[in-house]
Amino acid sequence: MKYLCLLILFLISARAESQIAVDTSFEGANAKVLSINNSTNTLKIESVRRRGDIYNVVFYFKVSGFDSTRAFKIQVQYSQLYFVPIQAMYSYDKVTWYRVSGTVSGNYKEFSNTYNRSSIYFCYGYPYVYQNVLDLQSSLSGNQFVSVSNVSVSESGRGVKLFRITDSSVPDSGKSLIWVTGRHHAMETHSNYVVEGLINYLASSDVYAARLRTQAIIYVVPIMDVDMAYVGGTGKDQNPVDFNRDWDSPSYWNAIKDIKTKIIQTSYSNRMRIFLDSHDPFPGDADTTNRNFFYSIYESGPKSVNLNKFRTNLYNAGGYHFGRKPMYTTNGQTSKRWVDSMFTNIDFSVSLETGWTYRTDGAVWSIPLYRYHGAVIGRAMSDYIYQSTPVIGIETPVSFSLNVYPNPFNGGIKFEFTLAKLSDVRLTVCDVTGKDVLKSEMEKLNYGLHTYTFDASGLSSGVYFYRIEAGEIVRSGKIVLLK
Numbered sequence: 322m323k324y325l326c327l328l329i330l331f332l333i334s335a336r337a338e339s340q341i342a343v344d345t346s347f348e349g350a351n352a353k354v355l356s357i358n359n360s361t362n363t364l365k366i367e368s369v370r371r372r373g374d375i376y377n378v379v380f381y382f383k384v385s386g387f388d389s390t391r392a393f394k395i396q397v398q399y400s401q402l403y404f405v406p407i408q409a410m411y412s413y414d415k416v417t418w419y420r421v422s423g424t425v426s427g428n429y430k431e432f433s434n435t436y437n438r439s440s441i442y443f444c445y446g447y448p449y450v451y452q453n454v455l456d457l458q459s460s461l462s463g464n465q466f467v468s469v470s471n472v473s474v475s476e477s478g479r480g481v482k483l484f485r486i487t488d489s490s491v492p493d494s495g496k497s498l499i500w501v502t503g504r505h506h507a508m509e510t511h512s513n514y515v516v517e518g519l520i521n522y523l524a525s526s527d528v529y530a531a532r533l534r535t536q537a538i539i540y541v542v543p544i545m546d547v548d549m550a551y552v553g554g555t556g557k558d559q560n561p562v563d564f565n566r567d568w569d570s571p572s573y574w575n576a577i578k579d580i581k582t583k584i585i586q587t588s589y590s591n592r593m594r595i596f597l598d599s600h601d602p603f604p605g606d607a608d609t610t611n612r613n614f615f616y617s618i619y620e621s622g623p624k625s626v627n628l629n630k631f632r633t634n635l636y637n638a639g640g641y642h643f644g645r646k647p648m649y650t651t652n653g654q655t656s657k658r659w660v661d662s663m664f665t666n667i668d669f670s671v672s673l674e675t676g677w678t679y680r681t682d683g684a685v686w687s688i689p690l691y692r693y694h695g696a697v698i699g700r701a702m703s704d705y706i707y708q709s710t711p712v713i714g715i716e717t718p719v720s721f722s723l724n725v726y727p728n729p730f731n732g733g734i735k736f737e738f739t740l741a742k743l744s745d746v747r748l749t750v751c752d753v754t755g756k757d758v759l760k761s762e763m764e765k766l767n768y769g770l771h772t773y774t775f776d777a778s779g780l781s782s783g784v785y786f787y788r789i790e791a792g793e794i795v796r797s798g799k800i801v802l803l804k
């Protein structure tokens with residue numbers, strides 16, 4: 322009888338005191354449990370480094386079994402204060418997200434709150450996982466203006482999605498080319514809602530989106546680093562090379578290699594006008610100047626003027642400012658610099674930073690607001706291309722011209738040529754013994770300006786000979802590699 326009473330008492334107390342449990346078994350989840358204290362209703366976690374991560378920013382998990390009748394405390398241990406968000410996010414259904422502010426205490430930040438239920442999802446920001454891109458692809462599958470392909474396959478075998486948006490009832494010839502990339506850095510999930518908003522806008526029935534589709538072909542890669550987005554990695558500055566420092570040749574990551582090739586291929590038939598790469602700052606970055614702005618690589622000159630013209634269009638489209646800052650130097654080539662070096666006649670090539678917590682005008686970012694921000698960018702692109710595209714299309718050159726520079730060169734040399742008509746172009750380079758060191762066949766290049774960069778970093782110093790054939794036109798000459 323005594324033992325039975327004890328057993329009943331035990332069962333009652335076990336029922337009354339449920340146990341805090343953390344689930345990280347879903348896509349994008351990340352958390353290492355450091356301690357659980359059921360009596361104080363406290364959970365302590367830290368972010369786990371994935372793949373080659375050197376930072377640990379991302380945390381995302383489901384926690385259940387806490388006492389919802391009193392404050393539940395989640396403590397996030399950090400290695401850098403700016404890694405932890407100013408406000409973390411929670412959700413009951415992974416659809417609607419709410420913010421909760423944190424207080425710093427020692428080496429952790431504590432997010433204390435009371436919840437309506439004893440089970441929540443908790444995240445360092447608004448999560449955006451690989452599945453979101455697959456969902457976006459299916460939601461647009463019936464849209465006549467959008468086609469989606471795998472531009473690359475990641476190291477873990479996932480398709481890197483490329484969205485192509487244009488009005489196919491208007492011939493592609495003469496249309497402007499726009500490229501947008503997102504999420505070179507896996508932790509930057511908020512920038513993904515901006516890119517999603519842009520894609521949905523460009524695919525929409527809005528008259529300005531429709532106008533842009535008749536004048537441009539827009540390519541968008543929403544997630545560059547799909548594997549790290551899938552496993553909930555941080556990505557930024559990862560080993561062996563950060564995705565956005567990997568645009569030198571040869572590139573390390575499959576996605577960068579394949580997208581570089583695709584960008585070059587698409588530029589053969591259409592003139593590259595705008596390149597935009599979407600980013601976010603660190604979630605704990607409290608710098609009020611680190612809100613929505615462009616990192617520009619030009620401080621003066623026509624490209625700087627073009628960017629400012631685009632910023633005016635953005636202001637007119639959304640009613641708030643997009644700032645600009647000079648780009649700091651990085652170790653390794655970034656996407657915008659690579660694009661700018663490949664396409665010397667591009668209108669502008671920039672990266673866009675979108676604040677984690679606040680917009681320039683102080684508005685608090687939400688998922689709908691990020692999507693709207695993407696639509697504002699789409700509208701401004703439409704205005705920019707409309708205002709600066711001659712109605713007849715790009716100027717048609719009357720004859721073949723060739724400019725090879727710099728010569729002598731060290732590393733890369735550019736062959737810039739104009740075609741008067743659609744042509745197959747063959748470029749060969751051989752050394753003094755007559756051995757080919759480059760053989761490039763470029764099929765069906767449209768009229769207009771084309772640039773081919775020959776990367777000779779693997780060759781030794783010396784004299785080389787090039788020969789370029791475009792239909793019946795042949796030009797040849799000498800180039801000198803000096804290392």
Ligand SMILES: [Zn+2]
Binds near residue numbers: 509601
């Ligand atoms: Zn970034």
